[in-house]
Amino acid sequence: MLSDRPSPTTLEAALALLGVLWEEVVHLQAQTGRLQEENGRLAGRVQELEARLGQNSTNTSRPPSSDPPETSPRPPAPHSGRRRGGQPGHPPSQRALVPPEQVAQVVAHWPPSCRGCQAPLAAAPVGEPVRHQVTELPSVRAVVTEHQLHHVRCGRCGTTTCAVLPVDVPAGAFGPRLQATVAVLSGRYRLSRREVVGVCTDVLGAPLAVGSVDRLCQATAQALATPVAALEAAVQQAPAAHADETGWREAGRRCWLWVVVTAWATVFTLAPSRGSGVIKGLLGETFAGYLISDRWSAYTWIDPTRRQVCWAHLKRDFQKLVDYGGPGRAIGRNALRLLAGLFGAWADLRADPTQRPRFVRRARQYQWRLRRVLETGQQCGCEKTANFCTGLLKLWPALWTFVTVPGVEPTNNAAEQAIRPAVLWRKGSFGTQSAAGNRFVERLLSVAATCKQQERSLLVYLTAVCTAAQADQPIPSLLPAPTTALPHSPVAQAA
Numbered sequence: 001m002l003s004d005r006p007s008p009t010t011l012e013a014a015l016a017l018l019g020v021l022w023e024e025v026v027h028l029q030a031q032t033g034r035l036q037e038e039n040g041r042l043a044g045r046v047q048e049l050e051a052r053l054g055q056n057s058t059n060t061s062r063p064p065s066s067d068p069p070e071t072s073p074r075p076p077a078p079h080s081g082r083r084r085g086g087q088p089g090h091p092p093s094q095r096a097l098v099p100p101e102q103v104a105q106v107v108a109h110w111p112p113s114c115r116g117c118q119a120p121l122a123a124a125p126v127g128e129p130v131r132h133q134v135t136e137l138p139s140v141r142a143v144v145t146e147h148q149l150h151h152v153r154c155g156r157c158g159t160t161t162c163a164v165l166p167v168d169v170p171a172g173a174f175g176p177r178l179q180a181t182v183a184v185l186s187g188r189y190r191l192s193r194r195e196v197v198g199v200c201t202d203v204l205g206a207p208l209a210v211g212s213v214d215r216l217c218q219a220t221a222q223a224l225a226t227p228v229a230a231l232e233a234a235v236q237q238a239p240a241a242h243a244d245e246t247g248w249r250e251a252g253r254r255c256w257l258w259v260v261v262t263a264w265a266t267v268f269t270l271a272p273s274r275g276s277g278v279i280k281g282l283l284g285e286t287f288a289g290y291l292i293s294d295r296w297s298a299y300t301w302i303d304p305t306r307r308q309v310c311w312a313h314l315k316r317d318f319q320k321l322v323d324y325g326g327p328g329r330a331i332g333r334n335a336l337r338l339l340a341g342l343f344g345a346w347a348d349l350r351a352d353p354t355q356r357p358r359f360v361r362r363a364r365q366y367q368w369r370l371r372r373v374l375e376t377g378q379q380c381g382c383e384k385t386a387n388f389c390t391g392l393l394k395l396w397p398a399l400w401t402f403v404t405v406p407g408v409e410p411t412n413n414a415a416e417q418a419i420r421p422a423v424l425w426r427k428g429s430f431g432t433q434s435a436a437g438n439r440f441v442e443r444l445l446s447v448a449a450t451c452k453q454q455e456r457s458l459l460v461y462l463t464a465v466c467t468a469a470q471a472d473q474p475i476p477s478l479l480p481a482p483t484t485a486l487p488h489s490p491v492a493q494a495a
Helices: 008-053 176-188 193-202 210-223 226-236 276-283 311-324 328-351 351-379 383-392 413-429 433-455 457-471
Strands: 151-155 160-162 240-252 254-259 266-271 289-294 308-311
Touching: 008 311, 160 433, 176 193, 176 210, 176 457, 193 210, 210 226, 210 289, 210 383, 210 413, 210 433, 210 457, 226 266, 226 433, 240 413, 240 433, 254 276, 266 276, 266 433, 289 413, 308 311, 311 328, 311 383, 328 351, 328 413, 351 383, 413 433, 433 457
Parallel strands: 240 289, 289 308
Antiparallel strands: 151 160, 240 254, 254 266
8 A cells, every 4th residue: 555645755855856946936036126226226216307307497507598499488477457558647767968068069959930920030039949869979089199209419519309298198009098999899898809900999999900809808807816805805804705617717727716705895706616725715614694505515514594595496396306207396396385485475574674573573484484495305215315415404593694694695696697698708709728817707796896886987987997007107096995885785784
């Protein structure tokens, strides 16, 4: 009779097969885990790349002109219900007549006969005349003055003596006003050297060579060394300053253009670095004012209690969270809603500065709510969102300086607006080619922006600078006199 029990050989074979199958299951489980982990990394990578493809002017610092064609246009503002054009009761915007003391010529016109009976009329005015002014440019042609230095032989000893130029005659071939005009055309209106030659030839009747234009620009930059150095020293004493930086090229090498904007002066500098050493040199390591900037790491050497982080950048960062998707989308949307309310309160304060206590109370409410949103974002499960929220909480005091310090703006628009002409210059010229070209860019940008802030004529000031330089006289300063009324400057005073 045969037994139903398996033989030892069959049992051993089954156990061996079971062991092989178990090893295969363990191997498949490990492989599945690795595949799931790899799939998670790839999904995150795809999300990151899609977010990069979706970058535009609403969620980055890019200008709207760089948006790709497929970018959805911004939603139009709600219709106000008013028709286009001037509204009823709106005062007309008309060109004002030039005051009589500024009129070069007055031509009187008299009616020859009566419009009723055609009788001849005498020149006997009734009431005030109707004033009609016509502004015209004279024919602009450069004036060329030839100075002839004669030789005279002495009748006593036979020595020949040549005359010398008077002290008020430039030693070069071009006068100070033409030199200043060339610098303005190149440094303020961003014309190329050849375009400056064309304007001088066609408009001013002063033919120049390209090399002459460059030499005049370099001479102007050298003359501006002293007043710009005084500006650099003065901005370090400002109660508040805006700072920003943008890329530049010097002979194809990467460098950075930095700007510091105060209430009445602006200073630019070109440096090979984007590190904190540059801004420390501009502001001084003992800078005691308030710094308004973005969240770039070079500005972290300033204590957060003396910084103001730009809320316009934060708005784009919150929008980036919304566009990125995932758990951070709700965080971004909640933050944007709070930001809209905060800026509404800021607009009310701008309309009525006496309401600062009310604004402070409203801002405190938004401050508490935003902190709750950021703390929620730290726990949302999205690493990108959590890191962003953690970074903002570390800078928390720097988000609210504008609430407690009158005069400090919540955005860095002053620096971004100041640096915009430099960006356009860079795009048109592709940067500079030498250290001397860098000095021209730095100083002309600084002087042009400062003259605009102080409501001074750039051409008039540069003409005075070039006149003094050619006569070897002290260069006029851009620092206002102690009795001069300056524009409103931020005051470090707690509310």
